[in-house]
Amino acid sequence: MLPYLCIEVLQEIGSQLPNSDQKNLRAVCKELNVAIDPLFYTFFVLRGDRMRGEDGLKIIERLAAGQIGWSHHCKTIHILPGSKAEKGEAIGPKWYPTNAEFPNLLVTAIASMQNTQTVMWNVRARDPQWVREAICDSLSTLSHLTNLRLQIEGGFRLQxxxxxxxxxxxxxxxxxxxxxxxxxxxxxGRGHNLTCLHLTGHCDWSQVWTMVRTTSLRPSPSTRIRLKDVRTRIVTPDLITYLSSYSGLERLTLEKFEGSQPQIDSYADAFFNDVLPQHSQSLVVLNCPAAYEGRWCFRMEVANSILQLRKLEKLHISVSAVDVIDAEPAVNAVTLLLNTAALLPALRLLHISPASRRRHFDIGLKTGIEDFTSHIESAAVVYTDAHYYGLAPAISDEGDYSTVLVYRILDPESPRIAQVKGLVSQKERDEDEEW
Incomplete structure (x- = not known):
């Protein structure tokens, strides 16, 4: 009966199968082949070392001629350099064919996949220059390309x-x-439709943040780039200035940024006092864990700025050991943070990280969470790199439920945790795994 189902049902079934099973299903009959082809050919991996063999060249030739399913159905291309060259071996012959026709063939093959929306490219300085140039030329021909992810190793001009x-x-x-x-x-600067910009790694991106802030969008000179999703590892004054210049940011991730502690601390007040209020009506995800104990950690002075984030669903922030270990409950950073989180109506996940690995810090963090009591119900799950916690009614000596709520450790495989992990979309998780 399978071939008699409508194509939408067949594709829904096929989407639940691994690529190997999709391949087998395509071979059953013509009807299944037509239904499963768009799924089987949705993802194309281009590896330099595979292009050397006869089979690899045939695939590229068929792609260039539009004679293979990827030409019609591919949505994502992942470009990998392939295996490393052996000691003393030339890179070109090891990775890619060196015949004079191959560069144009490669451009035509990639350009044939006109439905491509996402390109992930692991680009290396040791790649032959003509390969980088050919791939760059082909990307400009993809009319539906909206998502570009580059992983760069080595210093070179990408052009x-x-x-x-x-x-x-x-x-x-x-x-x-x-x-x-x-x-x-x-x-x-030409990304007039850009809403998501992630710049990570050990680079100073100041010039880029200035460009984003000052670039006018044509044909409306008064309109500028207003990113909704920002992620970076290096915090600079230019980044703070840009984030303070507009409203509407939805997702902000500042990874455990590097630099001297006095310099990093000097940006903290501007971030909490100027940046967060600008996006209080839109911010859904905020990740700002600290690399050092200092002013980027949670403290009473920043609680008011966080309380303004009424749409916030996920918060990742650090606490200092001095504010947790042997601290009085009234000023304990964990207690203050949990009280703050309980007042955020949309919060679903609070991730608390220690800003250092001092002795007994993990114990103090665990104790602060498990000793916390509240009369305010909160749907937020608390995570500490070791356990998930959820609020539950306390149990008195008589076994009756009281109105006091305390945090209990949750099963990491429970449906509640699965829902929390759903804050990151399935598509995004799949892309990260492939990456």
Whole structure:
């Protein structure tokens, strides 16, 4: 009966299957092949070392001629360099064919996948320059490309053409080699539809944040780029200035940023006092764990700024050991943070991180959570890198439920935790796993 089901039902069934099962299902009959093809060919992996063999070249040739399913159904392309060259072996022959026709063939093959929406590219300095140039040329031909993710290793000029249809740009640098910021500025400056910008790694992105803040959008010179999703590891005055210049940010992740502690602390007050109030009506996710104990950790002075975030669903913030270990309950940072979280109506996940690994810090954190009592019900789950906690009624000696609520450890496999993990969409998790 399977071939007689409507194509929508067949595709729903096929979407639950791994790629190997989809491949087998396609071979059953023509009807199943037509239904499953768009699923089987939705993801294409281009690996440099596989292009050397005869099979790899045939796939590229068929792609260039539009004779294979990826040309019609591909939504995501992942470009990988492939295996490393052996000692003393030339990179070109090891990774990619070196015949004169292959660069144009590669451009045509990638350009044939016109339905592509996402490109993930692990680009390395040791890649042959003609390969980087061919891939850059092909990206500008993808009319539906909206999501570009670059993982860059080594210092070189990428020379990407502007991609004005991009809505998401994510760039990760893998080492201390400099990335030329003017190239990223050129890419960002023409990103009139850009809503998501992730710049991670050991680079100073100040020039890019200035570009985002000052670039006017055509044809409306008064309109500027207002990002809804920002992620970075290096906090600079230019970033703080940009985030303070507009409203509407929905997701902000400041990874455990690096730099001297006095310098980092100098930005904390501006962040909590100027940045957060600007986005109090829109912010849904806020991740700002601290790399050091200092002013980026939760304290009474920042509680009011956090309480303004009425739409906040996820909060990741750090506490200092001095404010937890042997601290009086009235001023204990964990107690103050839990009381603050209980007043946030939309909060579903509170992630508390220790800002250092001092002795007994984990014990103090665990004790502060388990000794906390409240009369305010909160749906938020608390996470500490070790356990998930949820509020539950306390039990008196007589076994009766009281009105006092306390935190209990939750089963990490429970449906409640699954819902919390759903704060990150399934598509985003799948992309990160592939990445």
């Amino acid at each position: 990407l053409a502007p991609l004005p249809r991009l809505t998401k740009l994510r760039i990760e640098t893998m080492d201390w080699q400099p990335v030329h910021p003017e190239e990223i500025c050129r890419l960002v």
